[in-house]
Amino acid sequence: MTGIRRLAQHLDISIGTVSRALNGRPDVNEETRRKVLEAAAELGYVPNQSGRSLRQGTTNIIGFMMQTGTEITGQGDTFFMSVFDGVQTVFARHRLDLVALLCSSEEDPDDYLRRVVARGFADGLILSATQRNDPRFEFLAKRKIPFVTLGRSLTDVGQPWLDLDFEGMAQISIDRLVAKGHRRIAVTRPHDDINLGHLFVDQSAKALAAHGLTLDPDLVFSSKPNEAGGYHVAQQLLAMKDRPTAILLVNETIAIGFYRGMSEAGLKPGRDIAIIGRQSPQSHFLSPSLTGFTLSRRDLGIALAEALLATMPAFSHFYPDAELRKVWPEDLVEGESDAFTLPA
Amino acid sequence: MTGIRRLAQHLDISIGTVSRALNGRPDVNEETRRKVLEAAAELGYVPNQSGRSLRQGTTNIIGFMMQTGTEITGQGDTFFMSVFDGVQTVFARHRLDLVALLCSSEEDPDDYLRRVVARGFADGLILSATQRNDPRFEFLAKRKIPFVTLGRSLTDVGQPWLDLDFEGMAQISIDRLVAKGHRRIAVTRPHDDINLGHLFVDQSAKALAAHGLTLDPDLVFSSKPNEAGGYHVAQQLLAMKDRPTAILLVNETIAIGFYRGMSEAGLKPGRDIAIIGRQSPQSHFLSPSLTGFTLSRRDLGIALAEALLATMPAFSHFYPDAELRKVWPEDLVEGESDAFTLPA
């Protein structure tokens, strides 16, 4: 005799009542419910998840899909860990188990997602690293699996999303640099087709145009989102005959490599080239200090979780006015890296 | 009609045979097996995991428990991501699903593990961040849940483990620095009770003793394993009246903070203080270059996975001679950070 049956026998009531009591159904006497809860705690009874899943067609698991491997090591890790932390705290309140689904660098993300879904792994999903045209959106929508994405995409299927304000960052950065007299401004973007790259570059071009300037295509640098990528950008940029006087670094970690590249060439950030980037725990240890944008990653995670739950029927009533689509604001922390000013 | 029943109906054979065919049982005609596989692919049939789990008492999931949150952000992330990548590739071969169980910084790791286990979440576990006395070991052993740990512990319960060679690193580092004339050598260790700290510090002391030297307790610096921790160590160390001439940095990321602390004080690694640390993708962008140990994180992950599978009855025959307990060797990459030599 195991499981709920054992508990029922111990209390000398039926398993149906036990189940109802444990699941908070209304049609059970409060006195019996108390006894059941008590006995459950005493005997250390925990419902078997397989049994529940089989019956209810639900797993109680939410998956947070991220990519792993060397390519994005610099980028993904510390950032996503913090976001994950925020997500975790929300789901814990609902006794939902959150797991990280790390798609290996060797595997295609679409294939990986297909496997996860076929397996019936999760009740809901959080996607990150959204591509400009991301097939995963359609795929999940077609199967009616609730999901939320960290990042917009052109392939919008009506799902909730949150995103960083790449357009705002581009706008503010360009305005700021132009005000300091810069005319030739470089921009970085991730090497793949991730959507944020487009948003950032396009908005940079628009912002420049508003000042009567154009974004020189030669000044758009694609880079892997890690230290090595930033180093490589520095090498390319410094080898140019008509070198830009300022640069926007869209990614958090490439600043470290870019600094290194400059110092090897005997140049100093903020003196020879103006830099605006993004803050991270690591960037605090750059010298000269980095001017860059920052945000609460943990709060972002919380908002992500709430947006997802708001679209899941079983939980939506908890979050009647969750923000389903939001561009997340960032603050600019002023440092020394963009001190370089050109004469008017 | 759904699931396996639908498939059986479509083929006009019994569900029992279908199941046997799909699971590679011997007592099914190869011709029928072919047909079943074909039809399964055609209809896109995928066995329901809840059904399997319920019947077999097994989940097909392996959990890799890590910690998240600000405290270890610097440390854990890129390192564990790479290890995870290695683990993933092994489990994929056996159609086991690997998920990352990220214990939030707010939650006690022991409680978290208890929840995971009570839920019957995984068939096996990989533990990291092992403490000197780690209650999780006993807990899992008592419940007969297969697990492997990345890191030794005093609370050994016979489970397989892999670990980095902290003792070897300490020995080689001390020998090397002493040969360069250093006598006052500082050592870092993580601020918590993680076991590697003990191994590293103890072996450093022994190695010094072999040269007739002693490890000054004031020269053992506890730090959080991130950039900020390294920065803090530098501040403390540089404020000493009788400053050490060399230091060992046990953690990968603190070097960045330590460098920053030195340069703010107008000092240069490798010229004013000799440093031996650990290599990481980030440390490649330090200047002067870091002398430090390195290893293949991915291979470590592969070995971890194999050690775990070797102890699980259903898979052990695949890995008859897996290394169940191994101190993982590291290579020393020579850089400029320990160039500082004292006159004899």
Place this chain on the structure above:
DNA sequence: TCGACCACCGTAAACGTTTACGGAACTATG
């Protein structure tokens, strides 16, 4: 020809839950 053996397959029970349904006991209402 007969029994033994083998290869293959169908049947049905089990895994641990949840929940629709119906019924018993009680209360309220006229």
Place this chain on the structure above:
DNA sequence: CATAGTTCCGTAAACGTTTACGGTGGTCGA
């Protein structure tokens, strides 16, 4: 007192698998 309504509980079916067991038809050796 009869009826209707309410509260609570037990029964049993279902979720989708796997697998022990038994049965059928065939082959082979004596």
